[in-house]
Amino acid sequence: MDARLERLLNYPVEPQAEWQCGVFDFSDLAGGAFADSPMSAAKMVLWVSRERELIHGKPSIDGAPLDLLILELLEFTELHKLEYRPARICVTDQALASQLNANFAGSGTTVTWNVEPDFWCEVKESMGEHMRGTMAAPSLAESGCSLLQIHAYAEAAAAFYRARPWQYLDDADLLQVQTPKPPKHLKHVTVLGAGRQEFGLGFYDSSATHWDMLAQRLNMDLIEVFSLTFNPISEAIESDAALWKEHDFPLETGDAFPQFLFYSRDNTRAPKPKELEYVTVLLAALAETTEAEIDSGEWSKQILVQGKKKRCKISIPDLLAPPDRKVWLDRGMFPEPRGNERHFRLVQAVIAQNEGMELEDLNALINQQFTGSIDDFDYPSETPFDRAENLCYAAIDAHGRRRIQLIRQALQEDPTHIESNVLLAESVHETSHKIELFRQAVEFGEAQFADLLETAVGQFWEISETRPLMRAKTGLANSLAADGQANEAIAQMLDILRLNSNDNQGVRYQIIPLLLSQHREKEAVEILDCYPEETGNWLYLKAQIEFRREGRNGQSADKAIAAAIEFNPHVIELLIAGPPPTMPERYTLGSAEEAAILIEGQMESWSETEGFIEWMCARFAALKRDSSKRRLGKKRKRGPR
Structure with missing residues (x-):
């Protein structure tokens, strides 16, 4: 039995509580809005x-109704911190009620069925009305914008995508548009695409909104924003895709259909004519903007839109x-841990220079020299290395x-400064360029630490001066792997493990899937075998290796996957639930957050191991059945209370 379900069954029963549930077709809610989408076949719990x-x-594409019902029940109780069970559960399907009852038999919670429980039906009807009202496709073709305006917008969007300003x-x-006068919600803008996942423009009504959103300090349900994203034409609003095809509007690639929409809690709409004209001017101006103009901090472009000259001033x-540093912190942009290493090295130098000093005196000396804010410390600046540092x-x-800008200034002071070369390599997009820059940083490091x-x-890693070299080697290894040069990446990773046997950088997690x-x-x-540990990452890697060695019927493979599932069952639960969740910033061992990170890191390797994912899910289901049978057997032995 799922550990979370077992925990739920151990909660006290609330005599006054009644929960209602059901599984139905998602199309019942959305009507025809998703008729040609995979969601048309989804079930709604x-x-x-x-x-x-x-x-x-929650809608779901895959899964048996009972499994979906239980999975969402557990999420429902955890989300709202409901540390009790209801005295009654009413299910809208008789067969499903009977199946669910088997899980609650003898627990004090009664499961019944009613095809139309009042409260549940009210909620379903309200959800359907809201969804049908808000999910109507906000077509640009029906927005009141002229064909000439839409054509100019398509041209500007194609030019913007071709220019790839996200490389800079x-x-x-956060860009501020001064000319033309921005309509509401469009004064501030960011370029999307540096993370290589979503490309386009994000708009904000104020700089505060932008930083608060980035720091996740806002209730996203209350936000009202414009967004322009590039998506596959197959995912475009059908009438807009037809419009592009009918009038042969420019499209840079089939994956770069521009979708410009306004989003709020109660409404998603297409832009008005003035809003579309404004974003057209902005797209065209950014498409012609050079890297040097960006570095100037403020620039102006005169462009031609629909035969008219338009000026766009951006800063x-x-x-x-x-x-x-304090302003960045106030915005919610946390500093990187490596930012403390220089301070740490200076402390180490003082300790080395005063070897043999009494511990009490040494502590007093360190406190005297290093107490206070890291920002107020006076670092050396006599040599090119010091200034680059x-x-x-x-x-x-x-x-x-x-x-x-600061990285490039540092490299002007000392072109061989390792960490600056590493930072520069991290900032570029093209993989071959990354490899070149990381390899150069490695060469500088190996020469300096011969x-x-x-x-x-x-x-x-214990010698902090060498950490930039270790980061350069790790960056090179990852870039080689991304470029398909797996064996070259493995060679770098093996050398990293040789130089740092404690593997503080976690290279072991990356090298095993590559191997x-x-x-x-x-x-x-x-x-x-060199790094035995009790983590979800390690246990699932071990299970994969044993599966590859023995196949699905091997005893070692069976023991390995059982141990992995026992340690973190959320991995299989998330796999079954559908698309991978958003990557968390932190996690604890055995948690759903650890599972999300684990899936992100190992999914490619799992997919390359034929039958492994299906075998994991099958073993998960079998272990749940076995656990449920054992629990039921224990209850029967105890007899009625």
Whole structure:
């Protein structure tokens, strides 16, 4: 039995509580809005709590109705922290009620059925009305914009996508449009695409809204924003895709259909003519903007739209008046851990220089020299290395285009400064360019630490001066892997593990899937044996290796997957539930957050191991059945209460 379901069954029964639930076709809610979408075949699970008027609903493409019902019941109780069970559960389907009753038999919760429970039906009808009202496709073709306007917009969007301004800007670069006068909600804008997942423009009514959204300090249900994204034409609003085809409007690629919409809690709409004209001017101006103009912090472009000259003036306030470390922190942009390493090295130097000093006196000396804010400390600046170091660490504390400017200043002071070369490599998009820059950083590092490469093998991370080299090697390995050069990436990773046997960088998690992709199972097992640990990441890697060695009927493989599922069952639950969840910023062992990170890191390797994902899910279901039978057997032995 699922551990969460077992925990639910151990909760006290609330005599006054009644929950209602059911599974029905998603199309019942959405009507024809998703007729040509995979969602047309989805099932909708709906749970409601009468006593607290709580509602929980979620569509799902795959899964048996009972499994979906139980999965959403557990999510419902966890989401609302309901540490009790209802005395009654009413299900809208008789067969489903009977199946669910088997899970609650003898627990004090009664499961009944009613095809139309009042409260549940009211909720379903209300959801349907809301969905049908808000999910009507907000077609640009029916927005009141003229064909000439839409054609100009299509041309500008294609030019913008072709120019790829996200190679210079990311979501920390907030642009302010001064001319033309921005309509409401469109004064501030960021370029999307630096993360290579979503491309386009994000708009904000104020700079505060942007930073609060980035720091996740706002209730997203209350936000009203415009967004322009590029999507496959197959996912475009049908009438708009037909319009592009009928009038042969420009389209840079089939994956770059521009969708410009306004989103709010109660409404999604197409732009009005003035809003479309404004974004057309902005797209065309950004398409013609150079990297040098961006670095100037403020620039103006005169462009031709529908035969008329239009001027667009744009600025990046953070380049005109660069924020300090405190401002970035106030915005919610947390500094990177490596930003503390220079301070740590200075402390280490003081300790080394005063070897033999009494501990109490040494602590007093360190407190005297290093107490206070890290921002107020006076770092050396006599040599080119010192000046490059200062600029490099200022870059680490900065974000967006400001970081790149500081990196380049650092490299002007000292072109061989390792960390600055690493930061520059991290900032570029093209994989081959990344490889070139990371390889150069590695060469600089290996030249500077030639002696330590002979005398300190295995201890590199403990020597903080060598950490930039280790990051350069890791960046090179990851870039080689992304470029399909798996064996070259493996060679770098093996060298990282040789230099730093403690593997503080977690390279072991990356190298094993790569080794498996190259059918180097023996080496994968050797690394697995070198780092025995009790984490979900490790246990699922071990299960995959044993599956590849023995097949689906192997005893070792069976024990390995049982141990992995026992440690973190959320992995299989998330796999069954559908698309992977949003990547969390932090996690605890055994949690759903750990499962999300684990799936992100191992899914490609799992997919390359034929039958492994299906086998994991089958073993998960079998273990749940076995656990349920054992629990039921224990209850029968105890007899009635």
